[in-house]
Amino acid sequence: MGPRPGAGRMPDDLRLAPGQRPDVRRMLALFRPYRATLVGVLLLIVLAAAIGVVSPFLIREIVDVALPRQRADVLAWSVGGLIAVTVVASALGVTQAMLSTRVGQAVMHDLRVSVFSHLQRMGLGFFTRTRTGEIQSRIFSDIGSMQAVVTSVMTQIVSSGAGVLMALVAMVALDWRLTLFSLIALPFAVWMNRRVGRRRREIVRTRQEKAADLSAGIQESLSVSGILLGVTMGRTEALTRTFSTDSRELADLEVRSTMAGRWQMAVFTTLMALFPALTYLLGGHLLFSDPEGKGVTIGTLVAFIALQSSLFPQVNGLLRVANQVNRSLALFTRVFEYLDAPILIQDAPEAVALDPATVHGRLRFEEVAFTYPGAEEPALAGVDLVVPAGQHTALVGATGSGKTTTGYLMARLYEPTAGRITLDGHDLREITLESLAASIGVVTQETYLLHASVADNLRFARPDASDDELEAACRIAQIHDHVMGLPEGYGTVVGERGYRFSGGEKQRLALARTILRDPPVLLLDEATSALDVATERAMSGALAAAARGRTTVSIAHRLSTIRHADQILVMENGRIIERGTYAELVARGGSFAELARQDAWREDEVPGGGTTA
Incomplete structure (x- = not known):
């Protein structure tokens, strides 16, 4: 302060x-x-x-x-x-x-x-x-x-x-x-x-x-x-x-x-x-x-x-x-x-520019380890995982287990300390940053909106997007009707950091902004954390439609949001300790089953099941 x-x-x-x-x-x-x-x-x-x-x-x-x-x-x-x-x-x-x-x-x-x-x-x-x-x-x-x-x-x-x-x-x-x-x-x-x-x-x-x-x-x-x-x-x-x-x-x-x-x-x-x-x-x-x-x-x-x-x-x-x-x-x-000051993450001399239209979206971690600068303990250690192309993979675990760090490494916001990460067989370090950003769309739990109109905030992702494309993205994110109800519609100015909107409304605008880019890989870092259960359920079908044909990685706190994921990876202390579908992991009675019980208890305890949008 x-x-x-x-x-x-x-x-x-x-x-x-x-x-x-x-x-x-x-x-x-x-x-x-x-x-x-x-x-x-x-x-x-x-x-x-x-x-x-x-x-x-x-x-x-x-x-x-x-x-x-x-x-x-x-x-x-x-x-x-x-x-x-x-x-x-x-x-x-x-x-x-x-x-x-x-x-x-x-x-x-x-x-x-x-x-x-x-x-x-x-x-x-x-x-x-x-x-x-x-x-x-x-x-x-x-x-x-x-x-x-x-x-x-x-x-x-x-x-x-x-x-x-x-x-x-x-x-x-x-x-x-x-x-x-x-x-x-x-x-x-x-x-x-x-x-x-x-x-x-x-x-x-x-x-x-x-x-x-x-x-x-x-x-x-x-x-x-x-x-x-x-x-x-x-x-x-x-x-x-x-x-x-x-x-x-x-x-x-x-x-x-x-x-x-x-x-x-x-x-x-x-x-x-x-x-x-x-x-x-x-x-x-x-x-x-x-x-x-x-x-x-x-x-x-x-x-x-x-x-x-x-x-x-x-x-x-x-x-x-x-x-x-x-x-x-x-x-x-x-x-x-x-x-x-050294630029730690930059294009390699022979970096390849991928065409997002041809990217399948298969991600792989090979013995990846990562330690934050100045930290004594590694955030990730010996992580091996495969995110199949076109499927939904979810990362779950307690706070500090390494979920968000894994997502940061996927988007190449940090470089792994050891091991390598590949997209369709290409090492991320050998892909140009611009084409990687076009291939992997990220929606984080901390939403940031520019002090500009709703339309300008959306076009930050795609400056050449038409009005119809803006509306289509907002309909998928379940925010179009609310925007049209504002005094100036898509021309309404968003206050600094989006404080004219509630947390859930800002989250949905951020989702629409990423959907507008149409990346082949979608990384959601607790992107629905600010939505109430009713809105979250209403959006689930739309998000499923948006995710169809593309690779989706969800970093989830509420397990109800990843019930239908093709693969769930459970993390603890920077390592993957369990893998499987929702039903398989619950049946095993391990760490994920305990997380599921705690999540169900919180859903029962909180009236309405979440914060209002």
């Missing part, structure tokens, strides 16, 4: 190794597809910087030539030159900003899509170990915070760097002695900036982890389920206090991030402000020692101060940008952690 310390952080196997540093080259590689545009931006920046240093030389001409000698022509073209420089520099700046912003937004788009695409292929195991709020924080908060760096900071570095270089060249051309004096404080500034940058990077990483924790807590606490749990458990005040504490910690980290190194930068800024006055002092002494003005002239001194006044802000800007980059490196590192 509420944020827990460290709960939003990456699983240990997805974090950078101790001492591993952010890869700046990798960050710069994001710009590689836009090299041509960046070269254009670079040329514009260099041209603008070169034009910018012309102004002090024009000022020197005005002070040393035009005014003392009353040269109106020199004054006119010098002033005209100053105006032209300003206009051209402004035009170049606007063009450069437009191009660099377009490149930056394109890089942001590529990065967001890369992370989203990578996460889509991460597999179920990753999402069972990572909270949704943490994932959203990486995609929106971290990448969003990187936007300023990607869209403007990189060009600002080049712009300031080119400005500093051009200014130094011009200053040396004016007087090398004054230039050396102006650079005295530069090593101190660089050292101080590196030290502040390290501090800020550490603070920013901690801040983003805390923000991810807070985001995950909000995601959990303010969902419909979270609100119901908090209110019914009387935990609203406690959750508010926890949120307040975490929010205060985040605010403190924000202050620390903002203020890190501010005093050092203030000292440097003050020092830079004193240099023009000290330069006048040194320049005056040089002028006094050379009264003929062959070295330093008044115009040279004025021009030099103008260049110096543009140099120091450029240097200061470079140092500030360097700190921004240091802070952003922590964000890039967090995002790269996701991009570097």
Whole structure:
């Protein structure tokens, strides 16, 4: 429910190794597809910087030539030159900003899509170990915070760097002695900036982890389920206090991030402000020692101060940008952690694309074992089973016996730790994921509906499905009449996670969505668990019709739903302990017979035999 310390952080196997540093080259590689545009931006920046240093030389001409000698022509073209420089520099700046912003937004788009695409292929195991709020924080908060760096900071570095270089060249051309004096404080500034940058990077990483924790807590606490749990458990005040504490910690980290190194930068800024006055002092002494003005002239001194006044802000800007980059490196590192997370389930190089129309649906487990990541005991051990094509096979057993895990492996949501699983003789690892998903339709006990219309939810399975096909699937799932009774029929919007519908109605919509795909293999993981007995019995004939000609695997809690299954496999502690039909297993008097007795007792005890739909 509420944020827990460290709960939003990456699983240990997805974090950078101790001492591993952010890869700046990798960050710069994001710009590689836009090299041509960046070269254009670079040329514009260099041209603008070169034009910018012309102004002090024009000022020197005005002070040393035009005014003392009353040269109106020199004054006119010098002033005209100053105006032209300003206009051209402004035009170049606007063009450069437009191009660099377009490149930056394109890089942001590529990065967001890369992370989203990578996460889509991460597999179920990753999402069972990572909270949704943490994932959203990486995609929106971290990448969003990187936007300023990607869209403007990189060009600002080049712009300031080119400005500093051009200014130094011009200053040396004016007087090398004054230039050396102006650079005295530069090593101190660089050292101080590196030290502040390290501090800020550490603070920013901690801040983003805390923000991810807070985001995950909000995601959990303010969902419909979270609100119901908090209110019914009387935990609203406690959750508010926890949120307040975490929010205060985040605010403190924000202050620390903002203020890190501010005093050092203030000292440097003050020092830079004193240099023009000290330069006048040194320049005056040089002028006094050379009264003929062959070295330093008044115009040279004025021009030099103008260049110096543009140099120091450029240097200061470079140092500030360097700190921004240091802070952003922590964000890039967090995002790269996701991009570097291994994709455990993906297409093999020689994977075969099966045509669902030609799939018979025979599934086989050969000495399959599976252990969940981080678990000590295996969930499945030495499982051998055959699901005949076109028949109904049911998996039953107590909670934790391995039924759902077996279903996950059939759909290749996990890879077996040992052994292999085949579909029509093809190892699942040698079948493309797309064709496997088209061949095996899955309906789980935890129904998920998109925040969209009923029709859009159904067409998520088949975007090209016609209205008649939607209605046919819904009739099979016994939900068509209810949908038609809604204010807008199939155009009615389903609330977040389907909370405008009851559990049974959501379950039937999910069934209709899978039936619409018409897969040759149907995997039902307690798919009728939310239906009452009357609705379940009404649907049984329709489901039997839908299952005719295809392989059906039912993971059942209520044994009444699998009474007519062709084969029932009883599981216990990750192993199959009994096989047979319903009548055969009851007659044996073993574990299944005991489960049947308990199921019959529950049916008798619960009025109506189940929850209402």
